Amino acid sequence: MHTPLAVEHGANLKQYNTFGLPSNAQALVRITSESDVRRVVDDPALGLAPKFILGGGSNLVLTQDVRACVLKVEVMGRRVLETRDDAWIIEVGAGESWHETVQWTLDNGLPGLENMALIPGTVGAAPVQNIGAYGIELKDRFESLDAVDLITGRSVTLHSQHCAFGYRDSIFKRHLAGKGVITRVRLRLPRPWQPVLGYLELERKIAETGITAPDARQIFDWVCGIRSVKLPDPAVIGNAGSFFKNPVVTPEQCRDIINRDPEIVHYPMPDGTFKLAAGWMIDACGWKGKSIGRAGVYEKQALVLVNRGGASGAEVVTLAKAIQESVYGRFGIRLEPEPVVV
Incomplete structure (x- = not known):
């Protein structure tokens, strides 16, 4: 027997968007697993209500209260799924922090995401936006994802060819916007690792430091340094x-x-x-x-x-x-x- 869904009525969203903008949700449900999504779909009241999917709130401008039921994605967990000859495949819960995931990969000897360090937001939001920085986009490291359909409650797995990735764009911003909840993302980190250095600011770092063959951790440190100067910490501003x-x-x-x-x-x-x-x-x-x-x-x-x-x-x-x-x-x-x- 499931415990009843915990619904937070009138939830304050100010703390859940990095702009810190005032807004209240009519109802908020925390999604920690695929079964949580199915329970929302099957719920007599929530099932028919419009849904608003919220990850890290780092790509959001709230101009009013949200009348939809907010599904706050908090699916956690990271693991190495497979070690192939040409790549490592890792699987990450959609609620995990993107930047912390990049750190986790490097800590575990799995390079390939270092150019995308310090991008705010969650892993589940990364394919929606096809995030990218310093010569790499998510699509370059994407294997597949799992999502739950908000009408039928069915789970689906989508591969790159289904996602219509473009510059800061994907099918999840268009035909599939608001129609499903991404729960897990699988990333493909190529072996052997090759640095991606063709960006002006990284070339400047090479010239400044004299390090002509940086490893992944060095690139990570450079990217964090460059981004920290340019981008304010949302916790402060x-x-x-x-x-x-x-x-x-x-x-x-x-x-x-x-x-x-x-x-x-x-x-x-x-x-x-x-x-x-x-x-x-x-x-x-x-x-x-x-x-x-x-x-x-x-x-x-x-x-x-x-x-x-x-x-x-x-x-x-x-x-x-x-x-x-x-x-x-x-x-x-x-x-x-x-x-x-x-």
Whole structure:
């Protein structure tokens, strides 16, 4: 006999979103296993209610109270599932911290995730966003995941070809948004390990230190150092990391912008397009350190919006829209926010 589902009514979500924005949930249920999801689906009241899936809350702007039933994913556990000739396969609960998981892999001699150190959020949210940093995206290390369908309660396993991974995008942001709860993620760490170093800031570290063949732990330390300078700790200053996606443009658009702004930071992509540095464009429009109400642009990195204390979701959205208008006015580029606005 199952114990009844613990439902927290009127739960305060301020502590569950890294921006620290005020919001209450009509109902909140903690999901620690697949069977918890099935019990929500089978529950006479909760089964029919709209659902909102919450991981680490690091990619979220809450502008109002959440009338849906919030499913707070807290499935834990990490293990090495398989050691193949060409890869280690590890399985991680969706509620585990992403950064702590990267640390765990290195502590256990399983390199391959070090470029994605210090990305906030949970492991279950990583495929949704196809997180990435310093030349690696989640899809490059993805094996498969388990999820539970919120209509039928059935478990499904999805492999890479089912996930429609794109730049900060996946099927979980589109056709499958809100339709299932990711419970476990399996990652594929290639053997033998090869460092990924083709990013400007990592090349600078090599030049500064003279370490031309860094190991995974060294890359991890470098990435943590670089990110710590750029990104404030959400425990100290509320934020959701990088707020805007770096826009991808055609070679013609890139040439046109370089003609007007020769300094613009841009990176060639494998498919011939160019990625432009959104932070550089926001800075060029004079937004670094500026505020609207109690929401502001971080002094050390224009790509990060922060809660200066007591900000509302509406203030964050107003600031984001003002930045979008400035950048569009100057560069003709419409910046797209990374976080989900609720």
